[in-house]
Amino acid sequence: MKFAHLADVHLGFQKQEPLQEMERRIFEGVVDRCIAEGVDFVLVCGDLFHVNIPDMRVQKIAMKKFRDMHDAGIPVYAVYGSHDFSPTSSSAIDLLEAAGYLNKVTVPSDDGDLIRLNYVQDKNTGARLAGFSGLKAGRDVEYYERLDREYLESADGFRIFLFHGAVGEMLQDEISGESLPLSYMPRGLDYYAGGHLHTFRNRSFSGYENVVYPGTLFAGQTADMEENARGRGRGFVMVDFGDRVERVRFVEAPGCRYEMVDVDADGLASEEAAARIRSMVDSIDPTGKVVILKAYGELGSGRTADIDFSAIRKGLLQGGAYHVMIHRRGLTSKEYKTRGESTGTREEIERRTFQDSIANVRIKRADLTGHRGVDLSTKLLATLRHPRPDNEKKADYERRVTADATSKMGLE
Amino acid sequence: MSVAGQVVGGGIGDILVRQQSGSRLEVGDLLVSEEENSILILEVFGLQYGSQIDGRVQEMMSGVILEEGPPDAEFYEPNFVNYVMARVKALARVNRDLSVNLPKSLPAFFGKLRIISSEDLKFLQGGGRDRIFIGYIRSGSKVIRDAKVWLDARDIFTHHLLIPATTGRGKSNLVKCILYHLLDSSGVGALVLDAHNEYYGLNGEVGLSSHPDARNSLVYYTPTDPPPGSRHLTISLDTIRPDHFEGIVEFSDAQVRTMRKYYSDYRGEWISQIMLTDLSMLGEAESRRDAETRSITMAVLQQKIRQALDLEVDREQNVVVSRHNVFDSVRGGRTADEVVRNIEEGRVVVLDTSKLNDQAELVVGSIIATRILDHYREAKTRGVLRDKPVATIVIEEAPRVIGEEVLQSRTNNIYSTIAREGRKFKVGLTAVTQLSSVIPKAILANMNTKIILGNEMKMERMALIESASQDLSEDDRTIASLDRGEAIITSIFVPFALPIQIPHFEEMAQQRPPPASGTTRVKVF
Numbered sequence: 001m002k003f004a005h006l007a008d009v010h011l012g013f014q015k016q017e018p019l020q021e022m023e024r025r026i027f028e029g030v031v032d033r034c035i036a037e038g039v040d041f042v043l044v045c046g047d048l049f050h051v052n053i054p055d056m057r058v059q060k061i062a063m064k065k066f067r068d069m070h071d072a073g074i075p076v077y078a079v080y081g082s083h084d085f086s087p088t089s090s091s092a093i094d095l096l097e098a099a100g101y102l103n104k105v106t107v108p109s110d111d112g113d114l115i116r117l118n119y120v121q122d123k124n125t126g127a128r129l130a131g132f133s134g135l136k137a138g139r140d141v142e143y144y145e146r147l148d149r150e151y152l153e154s155a156d157g158f159r160i161f162l163f164h165g166a167v168g169e170m171l172q173d174e175i176s177g178e179s180l181p182l183s184y185m186p187r188g189l190d191y192y193a194g195g196h197l198h199t200f201r202n203r204s205f206s207g208y209e210n211v212v213y214p215g216t217l218f219a220g221q222t223a224d225m226e227e228n229a230r231g232r233g234r235g236f237v238m239v240d241f242g243d244r245v246e247r248v249r250f251v252e253a254p255g256c257r258y259e260m261v262d263v264d265a266d267g268l269a270s271e272e273a274a275a276r277i278r279s280m281v282d283s284i285d286p287t288g289k290v291v292i293l294k295a296y297g298e299l300g301s302g303r304t305a306d307i308d309f310s311a312i313r314k315g316l317l318q319g320g321a322y323h324v325m326i327h328r329r330g331l332t333s334k335e336y337k338t339r340g341e342s343t344g345t346r347e348e349i350e351r352r353t354f355q356d357s358i359a360n361v362r363i364k365r366a367d368l369t370g371h372r373g374v375d376l377s378t379k380l381l382a383t384l385r386h387p388r389p390d391n392e393k394k395a396d397y398e399r400r401v402t403a404d405a406t407s408k409m410g411l412e
Numbered sequence: 413m414s415v416a417g418q419v420v421g422g423g424i425g426d427i428l429v430r431q432q433s434g435s436r437l438e439v440g441d442l443l444v445s446e447e448e449n450s451i452l453i454l455e456v457f458g459l460q461y462g463s464q465i466d467g468r469v470q471e472m473m474s475g476v477i478l479e480e481g482p483p484d485a486e487f488y489e490p491n492f493v494n495y496v497m498a499r500v501k502a503l504a505r506v507n508r509d510l511s512v513n514l515p516k517s518l519p520a521f522f523g524k525l526r527i528i529s530s531e532d533l534k535f536l537q538g539g540g541r542d543r544i545f546i547g548y549i550r551s552g553s554k555v556i557r558d559a560k561v562w563l564d565a566r567d568i569f570t571h572h573l574l575i576p577a578t579t580g581r582g583k584s585n586l587v588k589c590i591l592y593h594l595l596d597s598s599g600v601g602a603l604v605l606d607a608h609n610e611y612y613g614l615n616g617e618v619g620l621s622s623h624p625d626a627r628n629s630l631v632y633y634t635p636t637d638p639p640p641g642s643r644h645l646t647i648s649l650d651t652i653r654p655d656h657f658e659g660i661v662e663f664s665d666a667q668v669r670t671m672r673k674y675y676s677d678y679r680g681e682w683i684s685q686i687m688l689t690d691l692s693m694l695g696e697a698e699s700r701r702d703a704e705t706r707s708i709t710m711a712v713l714q715q716k717i718r719q720a721l722d723l724e725v726d727r728e729q730n731v732v733v734s735r736h737n738v739f740d741s742v743r744g745g746r747t748a749d750e751v752v753r754n755i756e757e758g759r760v761v762v763l764d765t766s767k768l769n770d771q772a773e774l775v776v777g778s779i780i781a782t783r784i785l786d787h788y789r790e791a792k793t794r795g796v797l798r799d800k801p802v803a804t805i806v807i808e809e810a811p812r813v814i815g816e817e818v819l820q821s822r823t824n825n826i827y828s829t830i831a832r833e834g835r836k837f838k839v840g841l842t843a844v845t846q847l848s849s850v851i852p853k854a855i856l857a858n859m860n861t862k863i864i865l866g867n868e869m870k871m872e873r874m875a876l877i878e879s880a881s882q883d884l885s886e887d888d889r890t891i892a893s894l895d896r897g898e899a900i901i902t903s904i905f906v907p908f909a910l911p912i913q914i915p916h917f918e919e920m921a922q923q924r925p926p927p928a929s930g931t932t933r934v935k936v937f
Contacts, residue, residue: 080937087937108936115936133937143936145627145641169644171746179750183638203743205644206636355757356799370598370801371757372628 046081046164134164270302438552659825
C-alpha cells in the first residue's frame, strides 16, 4: 500500500502568466503521477491554495484534478493551511469537500475542556487519519494544548497525524520564528504528515517516527523561487506502508530551468552597478529559463532608479527567457535608504519588523509590548491583510474585518 | 507605641539599647526610632545580659541559691535590676516623602525604640511588570507579611546576582521563586541550566509550568520525552565551535591547533571529522616521528571530546552519536537560535541538563551564552541595546566556571567574560554556589546583588561579608544562624541589607490562579 503526501502547493501564488502556467503544469503533473502510480490515498497538509478564495481560474484547475483523483478512486485527506483558511469566511477547500473530492480529517467531538479528534478511517487501507489545521499567528497552539492525546495514542492500526505548522525540532535553515514543539502531537503514531515548511525533510525522534514535510511543489513565497534557482528540488512524498511505514521517498516534480544572477552593488555608483548588471546578464543564456536577477547592496552614489531594470528585463525576454524576475529590495542608495531586512519568509520579516517597531514604543501595557505585543500585531495583520474578495459586499467586508480585529484586541 | 527598648549608650555602628522587660528581642530584629521628620531603622546584631549588681555578687547569689536552696529566693524588683542589653546598628533613615538615606547620626539619647511595622516599610512596597518579589521583611524570626520586598529585575540581573548557601538552606526554592516572578516580566529573559531538572515541574509537581502565563513566557527543553508543549533538547554538533570549550575543557596547545585546523577545514562538521578520523591513516606522507605525534594528539583529542560531550562513534554507520541524545549530527540545527530568540523576547528558557555530565552542560550553556553576548554586543554597536530585555544566565555550582582555580589554570570562559563585562551589554550571571570563597574577589565584587542564605562555614561568610554592598561586618553570626528560607539581601539597589523570609515556592504558586486555558471553549476548524 502507498500514499502520497503533498503540502504547500500554494495554487494561485504566481501572479505572472508564464509562472501561473508553470504552477498549473507542475500541480497537474503531480496529480497525474499519483494516479499513474496507483496510490491508495493522497494527503494534502495545508496551503493547497495561496488564499482561502482564489480566483476562478485557480479553482477550476483544482476542481478538475481533484475530480480526476476522485474518478480514479483515490480519496484525498486534508487539513487547512494558514493561507487557505479564514475563520470568518469560506475556503475553496470547502468547495472541494462539498463536491465530495476531499475529506477533512479534523473531526472534533465535544469532551469538555479537551479537544477529542476522531480518526477518519480510509476504507481501502484501514489507515486512520486525524489532524489539525494550521491557523495564522500560532492560534492553533490552543488546539494542541487542549488535544486529547491519549485518545489518539490508544487507537489501533496504522495511524497518521496531519498538521500544518513549523515544528521547532524540524527547523534547519529558517530564521527562527514561532514554532510548535513536537511534544504537542500525540506520541507513537506511524506517520506525522506536515505542511508549512517549504523544503522536504524527514526525521524521527523518540516517540515520533517519520515526521515529514514534503515542501512546496513549486513556490509559495518569493524566496522559494530563489531557492529553486539555486538548485533546490521540489516535489512530494510517496510512502509505502503495511502495518508500519516501510519506505518514505521524496519524488521530485519536474519544474522549469532557472538562471540566477546575483549582483552585489555595494559601494558602486549607480552607473557602475548598471554596467555590472548588464555584464552579468549578458554572460548567461536565458533561453527557456526563468531568470532571477537579484541586486543588493547600498549604492555609493546615485539612485536605484538610475538603473533601468525594465530595459534589462526586456532584453532578457527578447533573448528567449521564459520569465524574468527582478528582486531589488536589497538594493538601496545613500540618497534614499529604507530600513528593512529582506531575508526570511514574509511572516518572519513581519515579526522582526513588529519587534523592532514595538521596541521603539514607550508604553507600560504588558500586553502591547514584548512578545505579547508582537503576537497581537501579527494576529491583527493576519486579519487586516486580505483585500475584499470580489464576491463580498464592501459593508460586509468592513463589518467582518472590524469584528475580527476587535475580537483579537479583546475589545468585544 | 509598644516600646521594645531604650537607647542608653554606644556610638555609630554599635548602639546600646536596654530591652524593655516583657519584650523579647532577637538578633536580626528591626527597631524604629521615631524622629522629627523621619524614622530611623535599626537592627539588633548582638544581645547580652545587663545588671545593676556587680558580677561577683551575682556569682555569690547564684552559689547561695544553688547550694543552700532557699525555696523562694528572688531579686528585689528584678525587672529593674537585671535586663537584656541589645547592640544595634542604624540601617537607614526613612524620610516623610519615603526617600531613604544612609544614617549619619545617632538616634536620640534615651530615645525609645519600637519593633518595626509594615507601615515603616512602605518605601519598599509595590510590584510591577519588571519587578520581582523576593520575600517578606523579617525582623528576627518574625515575618512581616505586609512588608514585601520587590526588586527591579532589570537592575539586579544586569549587575549579576549571587545566591550563596550551603545545602538545605533553600537555594532551589529561592531560584524557583525568582524565576516564577520573572515569568511575569518581559524585561528580563533567562537561560536556566537546570542540572537537577527541578524547576519545570513534572509529574504533577508544582513548578514553573504552574505559572498562569507559562505557555507564553516559559520554554522548556529536555533531551527525552518532553511533556506536551515543551521541546526536545537536541543541539546540532554543527553549532559547536572550538571556542565553546574554552575554560571548560583543558586542551594542550597542539590539541587546540588541531581543533582550529579542523574547524577551519570542515566548519560545522569539524567534530564529526575529528571523531571519525582513523588514527592509522594520519601522517602517511610524514616522518614516522611526526606521524606518531599527530596520532597521539588526535587520540587524546578524540578522547577528550568524546568524554566532554558524551559522544560515541558508530563505526558501522560511520556517524557520531550522542549517548544522551543532546548532540546530534543532523538534528537540532536551530535549537541554539531558538533559545536565544526566546531569551531576547523576554522568556525564561529552562534546559534540562540533568542527563549531561558537567562539561557537556557547560558547553551547552557556552554555545547559547556566547550567542547571547554576541547578539547584545552587536545590538550595542547598532544602538538598539536599549530595546532588548536584560538576559541572565542561571548557573549552579558557579565555581565550575568562575572559580579561582579554573580561571588560573585555563583560559577565560564565556561565563567569566559575562561576569566581568556582561553588564555593559545587559547580560548578567545569576550564580548559585555553596563556595563563594573560591570565586575571585574581583568577580565577587562585581556581583552587585547577593541573596545570602544560611551558611555555617566561616570562610564562606567572610568572603560574602567582604564583598557585600553594605557593611555586614557585624553580621557574621546572623548569617550563620539564618534558618531555612531566611536570607539577607545585600545589593547596590537596596538602601540597606534587608533581612527577608523567602516564601515557600509551592504555597506561593498555588495562591495564583491557574492558567486560563480550559475555561473557554474553542472552535476547531
